[in-house]
Amino acid sequence: MLNKYPLWKNLLIVAVLLIGALYAAPNIYPEDYAIQITGSREVHAVDASLMEQVTNALSEQGISVKATEIENGSGLIRFADSDTQLTAKDTVHKVVGDNYVVALNLAPTTPEWLTSLGAGPMKLGLDLRGGVHFLLEVDLPKAVGQKLENYASEIKGKLREEKLRYRTLDIENSVMVVKFSDAAVRDQALEVLKKEYPNFLINSEEQGGDYFVTVALSEQAIRDIETYAIKQNLTTLRNRVNELGVAEPLVQRQGRNRIVVQLPGIQDTAAAKRIIGKTATLEFRLEAKPGTSAARNEIHSFRDDPERKATLENDIIIKGDNVANAQASFDENGQPQVNITLDSKGGELMARTTKGAVQRRMAVLFVEDKERTVYKTVDGEQVAEKIRYQEKGIISLATIQSVLGSSFRITGLDGAGESSELALLLRAGALAAPIYFVEERTVGPSLGAQNIETGLLSVQIGFALVLVFMLVYYRVFGLLANIALTLNLVLLVAVMSLLSATLTLPGIAGIVLTVGMAVDANVLIFSRIREELKNGLPPQSAINAGFGRAFTTIFDANITTLIAAVILFAMGTGPVKGFAVTLSVGILTSMFTAIMVTRALVNLVYGGRQIKKLSI
Known part of the structure; x- marks a missing residue:
């Protein structure tokens, strides 16, 4: 019988749509503004007593708390708005001290029955959700000092290897001073060091019966050490961020001795701050x-x-x-x-x-x-x-x-937590110089809210115009296409959530483009049905021919766009990747809804019936 799906295919479509709705559902629950408290070491776990001290201190300051919770030795305090969250941070830090990391966070409110199924909200990029922004300062004088200590150990080993006895080796004002009790040994050491370290400024001195060799770094050597320290720290921080599993992070140099780290969509900002900033x-x-x-x-x-x-x-x-x-x-x-x-x-x-x-x-x-x-x-x-x-x-x-x-x-x-953290730090690489937090902030929630509002408005306007056009131009078939288009957006959000993909403002642009492309497939199908009707085919045959003969054209158009999106994802960075992800997922979901779901709806309305005219 024409235009009738078998039962298994209908059940499959319903199952896919129900699963999509389930995993898209967490996105309707707004997040709470929160402060997270995490111990700087495994032994500093947050307990009920500490949380009580914190809540009492907040109460004394007239700061209202929405809820508190403790999980895996970490405390979370929820607030009603961002202003209260920002005001409370200093108070919390004063109470807990430096043995704990206090970080701003956004805590999900997804019901437990959804999270138990592995469902969670879609991650939003830094331009939408805000997110954590760190400005780090690299201690370049310390980098030079550490390098001098390394060179001092090397020089000691070299002198012992050459059997040249020295009395002491000290570092004074960034200069290594080696003391000898014999002038001849001093002179031999001078020759050895000049040969081994031609780029150093090496001189001999004599004072009060003692003989010295001074080893100093040249200006070029100091600049090379500083440049290496910045590059090594950048590499190490990127490795640490990758270990944290952050999507689309930003780690880049700013000025002579500073590094900017931006982590969009991350939940545990306290852990991020502890891991990233730890110079261990x-x-x-x-x-x-x-x-x-x-x-x-x-x-x-x-x-x-x-x-x-x-x-x-x-x-x-x-x-x-x-x-x-x-x-x-x-x-x-x-x-x-x-x-x-x-x-x-x-x-x-x-x-x-x-x-x-x-x-x-x-x-x-x-x-x-x-x-x-x-x-x-x-x-x-x-x-x-x-x-x-x-x-x-x-x-x-x-x-x-x-x-x-x-x-x-x-x-x-x-404990196991400290062993895992130490392994992560060592695996990610050592920092060539200590880094310190100069600034920590979240991108202003008003900016994020404004971007989200603008992006959603663009989707709504585009979606509404498409719905009206399809309804007016294709009537009942347009209504069915509109239902499929709505389900396409639900599936798109569900897949993005399941993949833990990060939605950015360019990603929203990809969604708008997906809406247009999804309707384009329906337009091709409906135009083909109209042509078949004009050619004299009966309605049921026209429907079957329209869906069957338009499939090849739709597939070719979408596969070429998908290839372009994959190349964008592979070659692009940041916003380009965000656009490519939503475009790729949107192409796959739109092909499913535009072809299978729309066909199932048409079959439900017209299939297996004797009809003389189509509302198209």
Whole structure:
């Protein structure tokens, strides 16, 4: 029988539409303005007592709280509007202190029964939703200082290798000063260093019976170090952002020593701030031998027990930037650990050092650059001042049983969360210099709301005009096409939500284009039906011929557009990708609705009936 789908095909279409409606539904629930509180370390979990302190402090300030919740050691406070959210942030930070990250957020209100099915709202880009914006400052003087320390370790090793005894090697005002007790040894060292480091400014001095060699960086060398630090930090931050799974992020340099990071559509901004801003690395050092000079050693505490201390050598075997890969796992006792794989240089240095240090103990030192906020009263007002400092703590101190190579493991971590975070930081790459948050903000909600309103208005106007045209020009068939077009938008939103694609303003333009393209397919089909009717075919045959013979033309037109969209996605960046994603998804959904859904509706109205005239 003409124009009748089998039952299975009708059920399939209904099932697809119902699933589409289900997964598009979360987008009708608006998000709450919220503040998220997350511990800077695994041991600093948010509990009910802390949340009570925060809510009491907000109440004293006359700030109303919509709701609070605690999940996985992280606290969330919901507010009615963005102004209340912004006002509350400073109060919350004062209560929780620097052991917690306080971040602005937008919390979903999707019902639990939908989230349990894996349904969630579509992510909005920075131009629509707002999102988190960080301005980071790179500590370039620290980068130069760290490089000098590395060179100092290299020079010490070189002098020992050449059997040139020196008394001390110190860094004073960005200059390495090597002290000798013999002029002849000093002169030999001078020749060796000039040969090994031709780009350095190396001179000899004599004072009070002591003989010195000074090693200073040239201006060009300092500029090269600073340039490298910025580039390395950019690469590391991009890797960290990729580990977070953020869609369409922006990480770029601004000015001489600053980096802009924009993260649209991210839910856990507190975790993003903690991971991105964490300047953490590892140092592997040998435990000092008893009786060695105090000038060559440092005393450090253990991270899990500050009362417990160990004396370590100043010389660093390797640092975190020699790590090629890091994966979190558990040892045979179920304790968290990180499996480390070093690069070729790191493996060589580790093997060379441990070869002569079997049965000695080696420490893994966790080094982190941090900021502390101190509130001072100036002219009767409290002013926040940032104090930068470095925190070092021993993670593990284990006996070297045999020569170590490029693969080994780190134990002694506080928990699975810390092992995962440490592995992520090491895997993403070490920062060449500390970075500090200069500015943190969300793109103004009024800007986002205005963009959304403008974009939605453009979709509504385009949609309304198309509906009116189809209804007037094609009558009943136009009505059926309009129903299919509405379902097409529902499916498009559902697929975008399922793919966790980010909708941007150019993406909305892609939706408007999709509306036009979806109707274009129906126009081709309906025009073909009219032609067949004029050629004398009966209505049922005309319908069948119209859908059948227009399919090839529709398929060819859409497949070429889809190819162009895929190329745009592969080659483009940012807004271009956003446009390509919605266009690609829209092409696929529009072909389904324009051909199958419209045909099913036409079959429902006209199929299997004796008709003499079509309303088309």
